[in-house]
Amino acid sequence: MTTAGLLPCQRPLFEVPQGVSYLDAAAWTPLPIAVRRAGEAGILAKARPWEHCRADFPAWTERARAGAAHLIGASADDIAIVGSVSHAMATAAAHLAPEPGSRILRVADEFPSLCLPFDRLAGDRGLTVDVVPRPGDGDWTAALLAAIHRPGAAPVSVATLTPSHWTDGAAIDLDRLVPALRTAGAALVIDATQAVGAMPVEIARWQPDYLAFPTYKWTLGPYGVAFLYVAPWRRDGRPLEEHGGNRPSASGARRFDRGELHDPVSLAMAATGLELVGGWGSAAIQARLRALTEQLSERCAALGIAVSEPPRRVGHVLGLRAAGGLPPDLVERLSARRVFVSERSGALRISPHVWADEDDIEHCAQALRDCLSDRSG
Template sequence: MTAITPLPCQRHLFEIPDDVSYLDAAAWSPLPLVVREAGEAGLLVKSRPWTHPREAVPAQAERARTAAARLVGAATDDMAIVGSVSHAMATAAANLTVAPGGRVLRVADEFPSLRYAFDRLAAARGLIVEEVARPGDDDWTAALLAAIERPGAPPLAIATLTPSHWTDGGLIDLDRLAPAVHAAGAALVIDATQAAGAVPVDVGRWRPDFLAFPTYKWTLGPYALAFLYAAPHRQDGAPIEENNGNRPPASGARRYDRGELNDPVLLPMAATGLELVLSFEASAVAARLRHLTDRLEDGVAGLGLAAAPRHLRVPGVLGLRAPGGLSSGLLDRLREHGVYASERSGGLRLSPHVWADEGDIDRCIAALHRVL
């Protein structure tokens, strides 16, 4: 197999100072300069509406919708524009018909936006919520496959999955899991928040009923905007909010579009960020992220920090745990050295993206050696 050449560092597209190592893409990304400029131009539309006809704004919605569809391998008509992933998941849950007694399957310590709507659905429809515990060997995929295929278990109704665990980047291999979910006759709902823009995402390969992702993390866009893919057989449902734009004759996934859709600021920002990400080859992005997180892991060897084996974690996130937990104030001490990261579920989460270079990684390694 031919090795994939990693994407070169794209720091020149951002305004990140040389002495800042921002390794927190899994929380939210800085805006590329062109995305910020798109937002500033959008602000002028709202500031001076007499000079910018509103009729021009809907084209920005379709531009963003088209780019989002390309990113996940979908048709444009299969994408809805929503306000958040929680909005998307509430829409998905409201449009799944399930029989009582079935299981809703997910991993333990799942992100709230993928839990709450399905907890409500389970309570209303008499479903059993099954959370797969964190495996001692870090192999989420094997643990989930065992749960799906467990003899004597109640029938699987819905699997709500992500391509990785949000806390530490533990791999949840949907290439193996999606066929097992389909074979069980269950619905598949995917939260691609920590995947879209960081690794290749393909709805044609996974065949989800619904898939969602926001724009403020790996796709380099604004807050308060997200996209929902709805499979063609899931496009005749009811939106969770009714507005002029998503009522008939609206067709396809547009049936689930949010209200106040035509935002002159967020839409061009999202479209610009998505188009920038699309200008990179997805596998090359993943190869760059793997190079950076592997360098991080090598550099902290001997500090008593444990990470999942490389083949069991995604390229862009390195989760580090200490036997007795992280020391108090660790994030603050890292910031004093110009390193920005997150703590999630008791672990240090480091998540570089296309702006990060080897200097950022080495600064983080040096800071961890000093503060630990």
């Protein structure tokens, strides 16, 4: 599959030079030039506050909120602006009150922010944390369905899930899981960090109780900004931070907004990145990235590297594994060849975004071939 006819490569909008194959969007992304300039303008406003009207800053906040809402098919009133996904998950855990003796369901090797607050919740309320082990066939969805319906098990009261496993892009099909969870009466908390901006995410399809994502990965923004979707039936709780802007009279999910909200630097950057991604469209981004990861998957198969095939993986992340494991210094050796990727839980995680093109994929494949040949020789 080629990228012909798909969303064009957006490299001119970034400062990624030719010869650098930066394929680590799942870790963090370079800033588009427009996002960097938005941040610089915000810094100037803080540096020379007498030249800038503070009353202008909330407009950036609401642009960011609207941009986040657009990407998940929600309204601005559904979105709280928080400082991180861990902030969002702590908020969700603080407002859930599952029945003692029930289960919290999650997958193995999950990211800490999706574990720790719910482990605390389990301890406080006498719950069992049911951790589904990594399936040998790579089918997380089937393994989770089996866990939900396991005979004799306590009922599932909370499921903390993601659309794909963060370590290697293995797909977790929420479309198939949600009906079973709703039948069980479980609350659904989604960490969409590795999804929003790279693949379609629709609140109407999944109807989660909570869904969160940050801006520093796929939505091309800064650190320190994240968004929390809060379902209408979950908006009566007390926020983690209380301030003048999130009193009980605050509209919708704004009840859970962070303090020091109207940051002229980070919110301007976040809004600019979200609007870029929203303009391209998540479906178009996913199609382009899938073409690139499929191109690399074909090259890796010839090198004897195991790669999950769709639909067992999402289109924007490729997790590479090899019998006996990959060389422990492979990330560093690739970096020396100007190929930038990550290792996560024994998988080489490769994650292009819209600045990447076919030449980057070929550069990566050649570097992998060279590094593995050097080790075998």
